[in-house]
Amino acid sequence: MRPTTLASQSALLNPAVLYTTLLVLGLVAPFTLYPTFLMKVLCFALFASAFNLLLGFAGLLSFGHAAFLGSAGYVCGLMMRDVGVTPELGILAGTVVAGLMGWLFGTLAIRRTGIYFAMITLALAQMVYFLVLQIKATGGEDGLQGVPRGHLFGLIDLSNNMAMYYTVYAVFCLGFFIIYRTIHSPFGQILKAIRENEPRAISLGYDVDKFKLLAFAISAALSGTAGATKTLVFQLASLSDVHWHMSGEVVLMTLLGGLGTILGPAVGGATIVTIENQLAESVGSWVTVIMGAIFVACVLLFRRGIVGEIQALLKRAGMQ
């Protein structure tokens, strides 16, 4: 049924070819690049993709997603260090807690729209931040340190960086697939309809709040997956992961990569992490200024983001 344009025939735009290429690249990447850096990239790519599910496909701007990333990190860290569970259970625990928090945040926030929605999520996330800062178990400003990586399924020692990398890679692929499927599902169709015209979706008999809430919970849960995995990688649940600064950074990643595109947020996440890594030593705290400049340039000059602009270019090329 879909129209076959010249553009969709070009190999690069063929999803099967594109995704296979990316999958292979992910498998061989740790042989050329520093695995810890790659793992960080993958965690933020998953975080941004989960965030984009909510902003790009449900049209909801949450300004409190750090709460899900960070809290899941602490939950996973505590489970690993103090309870002694295996890593897959630690990640699962972080995911579940983040999902439940998302359900709670969502229930309160979706009663409002626009700036009020964003402010409610921010306020709730700030409450989480202060809780984490005050509670003894989470280590205050030092964060939760000394988290063991453990043995995956009790068998594979993750203190080996390569084993850790492929675990993170598998988690990322699974998370990304869940997001991809959600977007391309009957549920995803209704989400897009709500984003495009909410009153019309209501008039067609859909209880839009329930759809928004489910999208919020899925997005929060997968943000939690990213946060829990990140804690394993760095053996640390860091206070900066629950700070509102992180909630802003994920907006930047998503916009830079391409809001509402499938791959954009992952590309944006990778780009931001790379820039930060490259510049941290040479320019120090000027990184913040550079990030601000990137944000402004992105919004003013290429609003579709990296992937969005590439898609538009290919589409134009295909039409000629």
Added chain:
Amino acid sequence: MSDFILETVDLTKEFKGFAAVSDVNLKIRRGHIHALIGPNGAGKTTVFNLLTKFLPPTRGTIRFEGKDITHEAPAATARRGLVRSFQISATFPHLTVMENVRIGLQRKLGTAFHFWRSDKSLDVLNDRAMALLEDVDLAGFADTVTGEMPYGRKRALEIATTLALEPTMMLLDEPTQGMGQEDIARVVDLIRKVSANRTILMVEHNLSVVANLCDRITVLQRGSMLAEGSYDEVSKNPQVLEAYVGSDDMADAHH
């Protein structure tokens, strides 16, 4: 079963003391095409918003098929079979025309919350969607991105999407607004066609459309009911003529 599919009793909506709608007692007969007319600001769209639960009434009750729906959620009222359109064409602009209609059909599959299922599972709806598009002359546009269609076609798509719900009653808010003569004729034909076996309540400014399409007419003025009856009765009512003085609309419609 009552002859009246939709009834309101003393329906009133006040905004900060200003009565946008006051004591409206509508009785819509099953199977009719019923028009709601009146000068600008008469409260027609507010009545629509009340009937479809997009606004809560200050006072009064709404009964649809004998059931009190006054305090129901808007989506629940739509599921009952009372489905509305909007003044500004209400489509999903970035979805294709086919996808738009499928949104209307999709709820019945019961998989609307299934985020783990492929959207290919919706392809079973394509035949039905195509049939609906053929009904409104849009079959050739099935794969077009909706936002790229001309305005008149979007209104036709909106009707097709509404029909996907198989509503017992349709509320159309100014279906011919902003259209040229050709598009108007097409939409009028379409409304007549889809009115078989269902009831239609429409807000309409174009009185020639009202004159040749509607069985019964309610005239609103400043939120209150001024007159009700057939077009001939209403158009001879001196109060109605007075309300329309200066607008010549009533006189024009006879030509």
